[in-house]
Amino acid sequence: MNVLIADKLSDSALTDLKALGASIRFEPGLTAKDLPDAVSDAEILIVRSTKVSADTIKRGENLSLIIRAGAGVNTIDLEEASSRGIHVANCPGKNADAVAELAIGLIIAADRRIADGTMDLRQGVWNKKLYGSASGLKGRTLTIIGMGSIGRATAEIGKALGMRVAAWSRSLTEEKAKEWGVVYCSSIEKAASIADVLSIHLAAGKDTTHLIGKKVFDSMKNGAILVNTSRGEVVDTAALKEAIKSKGIKAGLDVYENEPGATEKDFKDADLAAMITGTHHIGASTDQASEAIASEVVRIVEAYRDSGKPLHQVNSQEKSQAHFNLVVRHYNKVGVLASVLGVLRSASINIEEMENSIFSGGRAAVCTLKLDDKPDEAVMSKIRSIENLIQAVLK
Numbered sequence: 001m002n003v004l005i006a007d008k009l010s011d012s013a014l015t016d017l018k019a020l021g022a023s024i025r026f027e028p029g030l031t032a033k034d035l036p037d038a039v040s041d042a043e044i045l046i047v048r049s050t051k052v053s054a055d056t057i058k059r060g061e062n063l064s065l066i067i068r069a070g071a072g073v074n075t076i077d078l079e080e081a082s083s084r085g086i087h088v089a090n091c092p093g094k095n096a097d098a099v100a101e102l103a104i105g106l107i108i109a110a111d112r113r114i115a116d117g118t119m120d121l122r123q124g125v126w127n128k129k130l131y132g133s134a135s136g137l138k139g140r141t142l143t144i145i146g147m148g149s150i151g152r153a154t155a156e157i158g159k160a161l162g163m164r165v166a167a168w169s170r171s172l173t174e175e176k177a178k179e180w181g182v183v184y185c186s187s188i189e190k191a192a193s194i195a196d197v198l199s200i201h202l203a204a205g206k207d208t209t210h211l212i213g214k215k216v217f218d219s220m221k222n223g224a225i226l227v228n229t230s231r232g233e234v235v236d237t238a239a240l241k242e243a244i245k246s247k248g249i250k251a252g253l254d255v256y257e258n259e260p261g262a263t264e265k266d267f268k269d270a271d272l273a274a275m276i277t278g279t280h281h282i283g284a285s286t287d288q289a290s291e292a293i294a295s296e297v298v299r300i301v302e303a304y305r306d307s308g309k310p311l312h313q314v315n316s317q318e319k320s321q322a323h324f325n326l327v328v329r330h331y332n333k334v335g336v337l338a339s340v341l342g343v344l345r346s347a348s349i350n351i352e353e354m355e356n357s358i359f360s361g362g363r364a365a366v367c368t369l370k371l372d373d374k375p376d377e378a379v380m381s382k383i384r385s386i387e388n389l390i391q392a393v394l395k
C-alpha cells in the first residue's frame with residue numbers, strides 16, 4: 001500500500017499506518033499545484049485542505065482511495081473520482097468539538113471586540129469606554145444553520161452558556177428540534193430574524209453557495225452577530241460587507257471566499273479583515289481534533305486494507321460493507337465482469353462472494369470477489385488486460 005500524505009498528520013498516525021504495512025511518503029508541503037506530479041505512485045492519498053483536482057485524480061494511475069483528514073469534501077473533485085471508481089472518504093464528526101469551540105470563541109470575541117481591544121493595547125491605547133459595551137450571551141438567541149455534527153456541538157455549548165438555541169437545517173423537523181432542545185425554524189430567513197447570533201455550519205456545494213446572502217442579512221436584527229466556521233463560499237462576502245456597514249452586523253469568520261491555501265502567506269481581502277474578527281481557517285487545528293482525525297484516518301486505511309472498502313465513503317451510490325480479495329475497478333459496461341469470471345473459471349478459481357458497487361454518475365464500479373484460491377500473476381495479467389477494466393488488485 002503506497003500512501004501519499006500531502007498535508008500535516010500526527011506522528012502517531014504515521015507510525016500506525018506503517019504498522020498496517022503501508023509505505024508512506026509524507027510531504028506536508030505539497031500544494032494543489034504540486035499534487036498532479038506527486039501522485040502517480042500513490043494508491044492512497046491523504047489530504048487535509050489541499051485541493052485534489054480532476055487533473056490530480058487523472059494522473060493518479062494507481063490511486064484507489066482519497067482520504068479527507070477532516071469533514072468537508074468540497075476540496076476534492078468528487079465527480080472525477082466517482083467516474084474513475086476511486087473511493088473518497090472523510091472523518092465525519094471527528095473535528096466537530098474543536099470547530100464548535102472556535103465558533104463560540106468567535107461569538108464572544110465579536111461581542112466583546114477582543115481582537116480590536118488587544119490591538120489597541122499593543123499600541124499603548126487604553127479605551128474602557130469604547131470596549132466597555134457588549135450585548136452578553138446569557139438569555140440571547142443563538143441560531144444554528146445546519147444541524148450536522150458541528151452545528152449540534154455548537155448548540156450544546158450555547159445552551160451551557162444559558163443561550164436560547166434555535167435552528168434551521170434542511171431535514172430538521174419539529175419533533176427532532178424538540179428532541180435536541182432547540183427552537184424549530186421553518187426557513188433560514190425566519191431563523192435569521194430571531195437570532196442575536198447566527199452561526200453557520202453548512203457543507204459547501206452548489207446548493208449552498210451564497211445561501212447566506214442579502215435576503216438573510218436583511219432578515220437579521222441590527223447589531224446581531226454572524227459567525228461562519230463552515231466554508232467561505234456559503235456566505236456572500238459582498239452582501240456581508242454591506243450588512244456590516246448598513247446595519248452594524250458583527251462578524252466572526254474562520255473561513256473566506258477564495259481563501260489562501262495552507263502554505264500560502266497572503267490574505268488579499270484587507271477591506272473585509274478590517275471589518276471582522278477573523279481567524280485563519282483553524283477551526284480543526286487543535287491537538288484534540290488532530291488526534292481524533294489521525295486515528296480515524298488509520299481506521300479508514302485499516303478497513304480498506306482488510307475489506308477493499310473504506311469507512312465513511314462519501315461518493316458511493318449506496319453505502320455497504322464488503323470483503324477483501326480481488327478488487328476490480330471497471331467501467332460500467334456489459335461484459336467486463338463476465339470476462340473476469342471467465343478468466344477465474346479457466347484458472348479453476350471459485351468465487352465464494354462477490355459484491356459490485358456503482359459510483360455516483362453510474363460510469364464506474366468496483367467489484368470485490370472473495371476467492372477460494374489466489375490467482376497467480378498470469379491470471380492477474382489476463383484480468384488486467386480485459387477491455388473496460390480500470391484496475392485489478394489482489395488484497
Ligand SMILES: NC(=O)C1=CN([C@@H]2O[C@H](COP(=O)(O)OP(=O)(O)OC[C@H]3O[C@@H](n4cnc5c(N)ncnc54)[C@H](O)[C@@H]3O)[C@@H](O)[C@H]2O)C=CC1
Pocket residue numbers: 070071072073092093095096099145146147148149150151169170171201202203204205207208229230231254255281282283284285
Ligand atoms: N473551520 C474548519 O476548520 C472546519 C470547517 N468545516 C466545515 O463545516 C462543515 C460542516 O461540518 P460537519 O457539521 O462536521 O458536517 P455534517 O456533514 O455533519 O453537517 C453538514 C450540514 O450541512 C447540511 N447540508 C449539506 N448539504 C446541504 C444542502 N445542499 N443544503 C442545505 N444544507 C446542506 C447538512 O444537512 C448538515 O446540516 C463542513 O462541511 C466543512 O465545510 C468542518 C470542519 C472544520
Ligand SMILES: O=C(O)CCC(=O)C(=O)O
Pocket residue numbers: 048049069070071072073095281282284285
Ligand atoms: O484540516 C483542516 O485544517 C481544515 C478542516 C476542515 O475545514 C474540514 O475538516 O472540513
